[in-house]
Every structure is written in structure tokens, then in C-alpha cells.
Amino acid sequence: MFHSNFSFFLFPLCVQQIDASANASFLGWVVAAYSLGQMVASPLFGLWSNHRPRSEPLVCSIIINVAANVLYAYVHLPSSHNKYYMLVARTFVGFGAGNVAVVRSYVAGATSLKERTSAMANMSACQALGFILGPALQAGLSFIGEAGVSWDLIDLQFNMYTSPALLGAVLGVINIILVVSVLSTSPIVKYIIEKNFLKLIFCHHPERVGMADDLDGDIDQSAVVTSNLLFFVFLFMFAVFETIATPLSMDMFAWTRRQAVLYNGIILACVGFESILVFVAVKVISPRQVEGWGLGALLVLGDRVVMLAGMVIILCGFFILLPWGNQLPQIQWADLHNSSSHMTSLPSGFKAALPAISNSSTEPTGCPSDQTWCLYTPVIHLEQYITSDILIGIGYPVCNVMSYTLYSKILGPKPQGVYMGWLTASGSGARTLGPVFVSQVYTRLGPRWAFSLICGLVLLAILLMVAMYKRLIAFSVRHGIIQE
Secondary structure: HHHHHOOOOOOHHHHHHOOOOOOOOHHHHHHHHHHHHHHHHHHHHHHHHHHHHOOOHHHHHHHHHHHHHHHHOOOOOOOOOHHHHHHHHHHHHHHHHHHHHHHHHHHHHOOOOOHHHHHHHHHHHHHHHHHHHHHHHHHHHHHHHOOOOOHHHHHEEOOOOHHHHHHHHHHHHHHHHHHHHHHOOOOOHHHHHHHHHHHHOOOOHHHHHHHHHOOOOOOHHHHHHHHHHHHHHHHHHHHHHHHHHHHHHHHHHHHHHHHHHHHHHHHHHHHHHHHHHHHHHHHHHHHHHHHOHHHHHHHHHHHHHHHHHHOOOOOOOHHOOOOOOOEOOOOOOOOOHHHHHOOOOOOOOEOOOOOOOOOOOOOOOOOOOOOOOHHHHOOOHHHHHHHHHHHHHHHHHHHHHHHHHHHHHHHHHOOOHHHHHHHHHEEEEEEEEHHHHHHHHHHHHHHHHHHHHHHHHHHHHHHEEEEEEEOOHHHHHHOOOOOO
């Protein structure tokens, strides 16, 4: 379900490669189009899954995803307006990814409260595995180069930009086969659909099965809204983290486009592997909490405290990325004459790295001088960047899995398709605004403003979590079925 992680940070390079008229602002909308499509589709697929077999919205969404990936591979063919075809392809890839709401509602309905955290951690680990394989394969496929190979019979270009999309299309076809042959014929799935087994699973203790009909209490809507807001913050900050990797590394470390793809692919693959370890830790720790402190400790104390800890780690990760010191990044001067004139106007106490003389005249490196903040903002060192990656790689997966685990417990035995759709839509809205934030705030004002605003947003989320702490409890705890 999560092969859509492929080719995410190649978009900044690919759009400019096929259409030179695509500026930074349009690039932000192209990247955000994925999340916009997912935001629209998630509640629709969730509603569909509440009333029909879940295999139907899954197959439909994957077909859309495959078609959009194929379109993406052919956006070079039109003679003009290529960037708009890219925008359409990206939007429909996101529309197909709206099936995440269906998957989450299925996991919530097929597990008991005791199993929920472990099951959600397993699902998140699979997503993180896709996150690892995506950048890792992109890093390997970058050696194909921008030219690559062509298949003239079907006008197909196989290069470092199109290969991830084609691979995603192949994986989509495999997913369709798996859904049709395995999920649709599963006796457990059929039983859940026919018998409305959600309420029975929710009462996982045998003596509570007879109480299923008494679990029709109201859902705490304030807790639902708070959970959606927190999830929005988590996805927004991670969207910024993903999107900013390519421009930040090229500006601060003077990497070429190919180096940015390769090195960020390696770094993000390591972050994905780190995320899997975090998910495994959550899965291992949860049963011990149940045995040592009782189920109430896991439901009422564990989820919220762990999520707060993850938010603090995220805050530290972005705080470390703030520029410090008096060394400026290597400037990408328009020419040597401009270089000498700018060098004389540097702020007092600052020193700039001299522009490197490149053997290649095709791709200048460094922080572009037309980004005026490059002339006075201190450089972000590679050590800061990697340390921040490590911290965010710990904090984000913790917040991510705990947020929708707790959200599913807040909803209780109700059909969760639409609610999970809204949760996914809130995250998609964040991923829509994140790239736009990068293209506007980072490009115009620089990393100091960008990361300061992110730190402020995460701090507000922590304060909201603390204020609503007593309301973010499981449905069964709120209605007295399980004691706190």
C-alpha cells in the first residue's frame, strides 16, 4: 500500500528537467498535489469501505495510482505545458493513496485494544520499509543518469526520473493481484463484513462480548478534533523535513543535483531503517506495559506520554537545524564580477566560503546569490543536518503511530472508515501545505525563519496536548468499561 514513497524528493529535479519554466513556487504545488489528491480521496474511500467490501476501494485506488504513475513516465512527450501534466499525474497518484484510510480502519476493526498498538506498529513498519526502499532504490537508479535509455517503439524513456514511477506501477499491479486473490477471499474479512464484528472485537475479553450492544455511547468530539490537529502538525513538520532535504543540502553543502539524490537517498533510507527499529521497540514495550501495569496504563498513560516524548524529540531535532556561528555558505555567484562586489558587502564578523571553480560549466553549486538570505545567514553544517535527521527519525514515527493508535481507541466500536478518512485528510492537508511552506518561506526568508516557525508550531502542539491530556483517552475508559 505504501509504494508511493518512491520518487518523492526527485520531483524538484524532474519538474525543472522536463519544463524549464517551472519555478520554485510551481514546484511547491507539484509536490503538494499528491497530498491534495489524498486529502480529497481519503474520506470518500473511507465512506465506501463502511458500506462495501474493503477490497473494492482498495482495487479502485491502486488502479488510479498505477495509471497516474504511467502518465508521470510520459510527461516528457507533449511539446508544451509539461509541468501541468506532471501536476495532474502527481494529483492522481495522491488520489490513489487515499486508500490509507481504508487500511487503517481495517486494522482498527480487526484488532482488540490489547493488540491495537502492536498492529499499528506493524503497519507503520511496513510503511517505513517502503520509505527505506524508495530512497535506496532512487539512490541506486540515479546511476542510470538523466539521459538513461529509450524504447522508441512505445516512446518510453527509462532514466533516473522515470524509473521510480515505472517501478511504482509494477508494484501497484502486484498489489491488485494480492488484494483480489488474498484479501477478498479471506474468511475473516468476510465474517467481519457480514456480522459487523467490530463491536465484538472491541470487547476482547470473553466476559465482555455480551456487552457489545451497550457500547453505543457518544464519541468525544473534542478529542477527535484535537487528534486531527496533532496529526496535522506531525505530518506538516515531516513534509517540510522531506521537501527541504534537496534544496537545503544543495544550498548548504554545495552538492550537485546527482549528489543530492544519492546522498539524501542514503540518509532517508537510514532514517527509514531507524523508524523500523522505533516501531519494533513500540511493539515490544507495549506487551510489557500490559503485564506490568495493567491494560489501563497502556491505554491511558502509555500512549499519551510516549507521544509527548516524541514531540519533544522532534522539537529538539528542528532546533538543532537553526543556523549558528559566523560562517556563510558557499555562494553560487552569477559571475566573478558580481562575486567580488558582493564579497565587499558581507555583514561584519562573517566570512564566506570562496566559490569553487568547477570543471563543469553545466551545473553551478552553492547557495544561489539571488536568494538574498544566503548573503547573511550562517551555514548549516553537515553534522547538524545528520543529528537532526536522527532525532526526527526517532520522534516522528513515535508520534505517528501513537497518534492514530490513540485515535482509533478514542473512536471505540464505531465504524471508523470515515473518521480515519478525515484523519488521513488532515495529514494530507499538512503535506499539501508543507511543500508550499518550503517554496515560499525557505526560498524567500531562509532556514532561520523556516525552522524557527516549525519549532514554534511543534511547541504549540505540545501545549495543546498538555491542555487536552485528560480528554485523550480510549472510548472504553471514558465510558467506564475499563478502569484507568
